[in-house]
Ligand code: ADP
């Protein structure tokens with residue numbers, strides 16, 4: 001093992017140097033020390049076991065949860081000349097692979113966790129030479145994690161059979177509880193954890209309320225040359241969005257979701273990876289295991305599941321380090337729907353889910369630095385301002401909207417908590433209609449009590465009330481009080497609103513609607 005890791009890196013991968021904590025992790029592994037590497041997606045986790053695998057005597061056993069991912073990794077490893085193989089249920093050359101392992105002709109052997117518990121596999125390992133156990137997506141071993149896989153619990157007995165072999169667990173998970181649990185579950189010393197910086201300084205984060213989302217995204221696409229991903233909530237939505245954006249922007253736009261014909265899906269993905277200007281409208285399933293460093297923007301046409309999911313999904317932009325854009329468009333109805341769904345999960349999980357959603361709400365609503373909130377969420381202490389997010393670049397004004405919020409809530413209450421936002425606005429601004437006449441609402445004290453500049457506040461106030469659970473929507477779209485209404489009505493709470501700086505609306509963009 002005389003070679004120097006940097007020269008191996010340069011020779012095999014052609015990269016000039018290690019990035020971030022890669023070197024630290026590689027040094028520990030080469031020194032035989034068990035390690036948990038917490039590195040965000042795109043930080044280059046694979047290299048931290050692939051490179052030692054080529055230098056150490058014996059084979060690195062890599063545990064990975066998805067067979068499709070494994071085969072991608074296998075191709076990537078073979079492409080740089082690493083001797084690698086997979087041993088999974090779908091492989092037809094298992095006997096040959098076993099032979100290569102026993103003959104010491106493999107640097108890397110990828111397996112699924114369920115194989116780890118079989119006595120056949122254990123026997124095989126004992127007859128050959130194991131240099132390292134790498135456990136990818138190691139948060140799957142923890143019930144605290146967002147993706148617990150019982151199969152991962154089968155690993156420990158196998159690892160313990162090889163006490164001299166170092167373990168390298170890899171994850172992008174942020175949550176401290178989960179990290180500690182991974183260390184315990186896999187028998188890695190607590191001082192063996194290396195956490196990479198989560199900051200992606202080249203990504204510019206922007207978050208805006210929806211205001212004709214398709215038009216907003218078409219504008220973004222026109223402003224942003226290069227390939228991009230648009231995340232859409234539903235399968236049908238991806239296709240509809242793709243059709244509209246294709247017409248509106250003239251760019252190649254494709255859809256991607258799990259319901260597509262596998263051949264079409266495969267082709268869309270391959271074409272996207274090869275393209276320099278394609279836009280792909282996809283469900284969140286898209287992006288996992290895709291190696292495309294030059295994605296220039298990621299847009300969200302709806303709310304991600306959590307801050308972690310948002311970080312993960314936006315992290316697919318700008319992996320090459322060049323400037324990239326992440327723009328999230330959110331609507332009050334996204335929050336209302338998310339809250340409704342939380343009400344449907346088992347009671348024990350509800351507080352955690354609610355916390356996750358509130359954290360996302362705080363990110364969407366802040367007048368401060370977006371990056372600061374993101375990084376603080378991952379346990380870092382970032383500076384006040386990053387200079388590369390929408391709020392840092394053009395600070396929004398904050399106004400006290402408590403009075404308007406009270407009027408809004410009163411109107412909801414007086415009309416019987418059953419009408420939607422449009423009607424509530426009509427009542428508050430005194431816009432007479434057949435409906436308002438018939439309901440006798442023109443006689444209410446809240447009729448026509450908002451005018452002038454305050455009218456423009458109604459929509460953002462309605463949105464903010466929904467986001468904070470001051471209002472909820474019933475199954476028919478009617479607004480009713482949520483738990484946060486009381487404090488506002490009683491004058492105990494205030495509502496500060498962030499007014500984003502006005503962007504000129506472009507004629508060109510309007511046709512995308
Ligand atoms: P992760 O598994 O952490 O999401 P990957 O291992 O897929 O990340 O690596 C992300 C990208 O970064 C890949 O394209 C990889 O080739 C590239 N990469 C990794 N290490 C380096 C490095 N030291 N210099 C340049 N590029 C690198």
Ligand code: ZN
Nearest residue numbers: 369386389392
């Ligand atoms: Zn900022």
